[in-house]
Amino acid sequence: MKLYNMKAGMNPRRVRIFLAEKGVSLPTVEIDMGKGENATPEFLKINPLGKLPVLELDDGRYLTESIAICRYIEALHPEPNLFGKDPLEQAFVEMWDRRMEHDLMRPMVDNFVHSSPFWKGRRPQVAEVAPIACESANAMMKLLDGELASRPYIAGDRYTVADITAQCALLLGKNTGTPLPEGLPHLAAWWGRVGARPTARA
């Protein structure tokens, strides 16, 4: 297997942290979106949506979508478990992973896409979207702070894929205009915990 990667990308980082938690190392191919390498005819044969990461399988097929890649890795390398150990835990891990994706990561990405010069000419930008997205991201961080008052990790008492999604979102937000606000001590403590893991810089 081979991972098409972009070092600075939020979604490739989700997969890299996941692999590091599993202790799995894969050969990687760097694709530079800044240089448009994700929009070449060659790359669009690998992923017609032009997105990263992509996992090239041993049979030559290409698997895209970060969480689909992570779940496949979990099937190949079950330990340490990151998606839940039984159907009930799996259900709540997925619930929280999707909440992190839809209600934290998505508005942070929207703020970035609609406000950063990086995206000018690459994606349509509507300046008015950015403050609305910031407000949504901040509301979700406040809600999370309340949740984390009574448990150490996003989906329960241990680190799971939902934490990986949330930490990659917060890292993007930190660098693009939706940083962790003051006055959210439980979320700040969680951020310290996940940031201290040896895999956080993967």
Next chain:
Amino acid sequence: MKLYNMKAGMNPRRVRIFLAEKGVSLPTVEIDMGKGENATPEFLKINPLGKLPVLELDDGRYLTESIAICRYIEALHPEPNLFGKDPLEQAFVEMWDRRMEHDLMRPMVDNFVHSSPFWKGRRPQVAEVAPIACESANAMMKLLDGELASRPYIAGDRYTVADITAQCALLLGKNTGTPLPEGLPHLAAWWGRVGARPTARA
């Protein structure tokens, strides 16, 4: 178990079709977003995000996020299989389900939210977003048409949860300004196939 439902909602429909495909019937509680019933203090205790559907479990916990609910139902009722039979099929079903969610359903929802009088005063509206979202939805439908030239269903040769996500997206799009465009015969044939299933009106 008990399903908090909204008859007209796109996400509740995903779960209802999934349950119908499984032959599972659950007691439901109707929540009317039009009347703000999803924003009452009572409902926010059930789902702090104010969204539907929600599955109330027998232990009293509340499971949210359509696909987390569907995957939990799949674990309880494995047949007919709708998420894939082995890790490899599961990976590609999830890849396509997420592509349908992020690149088809999401722009259709964005167009609806930013252009429909229904959302006025309920969610911030930025008119300029709607045509951009329409363009993304149309691009994805065109891409899907090409994919469906060589297979009958979204993720392969049989009906899966990825078809349910796509058909619920297209049904929303049909009613809210991103209908199936002319000139996409393979997507139109697929739409006919999924619409003819006895579960399509669930």
